Amino acid sequence: MxxxxxxxxxxxxxxxxxxxxxxxxxxxxxxxxxxxxxxxxxxxxxxxxxxxxxxxxxxxxxxxxxxxxxxxxxxxxxxxxxxxxxxxxxxxxxxxxxxxxxxxxxxxxxxxxxxxxxxxxxxxxxxxxxxxxxxxIFEGKYNYKVIKQAIHFPDLPDAFNGFTITQISDVHSGSFDNPEKISYAIDLVNAQNSDMILFTGDIVNTHAKEMHPWIETFNRIKEHEYGKYSVLGNHDYGEYVTWLTQIDKEENFDAIKNLYGQIGFTLLLNEHTFIEKGNDKIALVGVENWGKNFKQAGDLKKAAQHLSKEDFKILMSHDPSHWDEVVQHDEKHFHLTLSGHTHGMQFGIEIPGYFKWSLAQYVYKQWAGLYENLGRYVYVNRGFGFHAYPGRVGIMPEITVIQLIKGEKLA
Known part of the structure; x- marks a missing residue:
C-alpha cells in the first residue's frame, strides 16, 4: 500500500x-x-x-x-x-x-x-x-435519459407483439445525495407506462443500509401489469469491503436480497418464471451475477432448467460479459439478454444513432446499447446511478424502454 x-x-x-x-x-x-x-x-x-x-x-x-x-x-x-x-x-x-x-x-x-x-x-x-x-458532478449524474429501443423477433409469440419493458440497472443508492432528482427519475420511470419493469442489479454499493433512506421513493414505482422483477449485481454481494465476520457478510447479503422485495420487485435467483398474455407466454429468466472478472454465482443451466430452445426467453444477467462468454453460445437460444454493470464508465462521447465512445469499450465488447449475434440480442443499460466518480460526462444515466416487435426488421 x-x-x-x-x-x-x-x-x-x-x-x-x-x-x-x-x-x-x-x-x-x-x-x-x-x-x-x-x-x-x-x-x-x-x-x-x-x-x-x-x-x-x-x-x-x-x-x-x-x-x-x-x-x-x-x-x-x-x-x-x-x-x-x-x-x-x-x-x-x-x-x-x-x-x-x-x-x-x-x-x-x-x-x-x-x-x-x-x-x-x-x-x-x-x-x-x-x-x-x-x-x-453538478448536473450530469442526474441528467436522466429515456432511451427507447424496438427489437424484432420472427418467433415472438403473437400476443407479445408491441409488449414494452422498462429496464433500470445499477442504482447504487449509497451514492445518492439529491432526493428531488431521484424522485424526478422515478416519475420518469412511471411515465413510460410499460407492461413490465425489470431491474438488473446493484441496488447498493455495499451495505443494505445505503438503500434505507430511498425505500419510500422507490416504492413509488407503480405496479406494472405483468410484474416487477429483478436480479442481483456484483455489488450486491458485499465483496468489496473487509467484514469483521462471515456472519456479518451473510446477514448483509440477506438484507440486500430483501431490499428488492421491500420496493416491490420479485428477485429471481437462478430461476425462471413465465409471463402469460392471452394464450401465449414467454419465459423470464434471472441469474445471479456472472462476470468474466467478477463473482460467478450465476447458474444459467439451473435457471433455464426444463426450458426448450423453442421457448421465447428473456434473460436478466447483470454483467454483459456473461452474454459474450456464455449466453450467446448457449444451445437453448436466449433471445434477449438485459444487462447493465458497465455504466459506460460514466465518461465518454455519445451522439445517439451516430457515434459513441468510452474507455468502457476497451474492457467490454458490449458496453452500452443493443448488440446482436445470430438472432440473439443483448441490451446493456448505461446505469441509473453512479459509483466512484460522483458524476457523469457524455454517458448519461438511463431509463430504457424496450418494445418487442414480431417479425423481421425492415432494412
Whole structure:
C-alpha cells in the first residue's frame, strides 16, 4: 500500500511539474505563480492523505467519492497539459540533437525554447475535461435519459407483439445525495407506462443500509401489469469491503436480497418464471451475477432448467460479459439478454444513432446499447446511478424502454 501510494505520488509530482511549465509561460506575476504552487501542493497533500484514510471495512463513502472527483477534476486536465508539453519536449529533443550532432552547431542551446503557443494549446485542451468533469458532478449524474429501443423477433409469440419493458440497472443508492432528482427519475420511470419493469442489479454499493433512506421513493414505482422483477449485481454481494465476520457478510447479503422485495420487485435467483398474455407466454429468466472478472454465482443451466430452445426467453444477467462468454453460445437460444454493470464508465462521447465512445469499450465488447449475434440480442443499460466518480460526462444515466416487435426488421 505504501509503495503504491509512493509511486502514485511520483507520477502526480511529474504531472505537476509539466502543468506548472504550461502555467508559467502564460502567468508572469510572481505572487500568482506562488499562489498556484501553494494551492497545488495543498490539494496534492489532501488527496494523498484522503486515500490513506480509506477504510476497507466501510467501503465507499461520500468523502471517498469527493476525493475521487477532486482527483479527476484536477489531474485529468493536468495530464492533458503534460501530454502536450511532453510531445513538445520530444520534438525539442529531436531538434536539439539534429542541431548539435548533425549540423555541428555547438554554440546554440541544445534544447530550443519552449513555445508559448504550445502551452496555450495545452491549457485550452485541458479546459475541455475540466469543465466537463465539473458539469458531470453538478448536473450530469442526474441528467436522466429515456432511451427507447424496438427489437424484432420472427418467433415472438403473437400476443407479445408491441409488449414494452422498462429496464433500470445499477442504482447504487449509497451514492445518492439529491432526493428531488431521484424522485424526478422515478416519475420518469412511471411515465413510460410499460407492461413490465425489470431491474438488473446493484441496488447498493455495499451495505443494505445505503438503500434505507430511498425505500419510500422507490416504492413509488407503480405496479406494472405483468410484474416487477429483478436480479442481483456484483455489488450486491458485499465483496468489496473487509467484514469483521462471515456472519456479518451473510446477514448483509440477506438484507440486500430483501431490499428488492421491500420496493416491490420479485428477485429471481437462478430461476425462471413465465409471463402469460392471452394464450401465449414467454419465459423470464434471472441469474445471479456472472462476470468474466467478477463473482460467478450465476447458474444459467439451473435457471433455464426444463426450458426448450423453442421457448421465447428473456434473460436478466447483470454483467454483459456473461452474454459474450456464455449466453450467446448457449444451445437453448436466449433471445434477449438485459444487462447493465458497465455504466459506460460514466465518461465518454455519445451522439445517439451516430457515434459513441468510452474507455468502457476497451474492457467490454458490449458496453452500452443493443448488440446482436445470430438472432440473439443483448441490451446493456448505461446505469441509473453512479459509483466512484460522483458524476457523469457524455454517458448519461438511463431509463430504457424496450418494445418487442414480431417479425423481421425492415432494412
Amino acid at each position: 505504501i509503495l503504491r501510494l509512493f509511486l502514485i505520488g511520483v507520477v502526480l509530482f511529474i504531472i505537476e511539474l509539466y502543468a506548472f511549465q504550461a502555467v508559467k509561460t502564460l502567468i508572469k506575476l510572481r505572487w500568482m505563480l506562488i499562489s498556484y504552487q501553494i494551492l497545488s501542493l495543498l490539494l496534492f497533500v489532501f488527496i494523498l492523505y484522503s486515500f490513506t484514510q480509506f477504510d476497507r471495512s466501510v467501503g465507499q463513502t461520500q468523502q471517498t467519492m469527493f476525493t475521487m472527483g477532486l482527483l479527476l477534476v484536477i489531474y485529468i486536465p493536468k495530464i492533458v497539459m503534460t501530454v502536450v508539453l511532453l510531445g513538445e519536449d520530444v520534438f525539442r529533443l529531436a531538434a536539439g540533437s539534429i542541431n548539435y550532432f548533425i549540423d555541428n552547431n555547438s554554440d546554440a542551446n541544445f534544447l530550443p525554447s519552449r513555445r508559448k503557443f504550445v502551452s496555450q494549446l495545452g491549457l485550452g485542451l485541458a479546459a475541455v475535461p475540466f469543465l466537463s468533469l465539473i458539469y458531470g
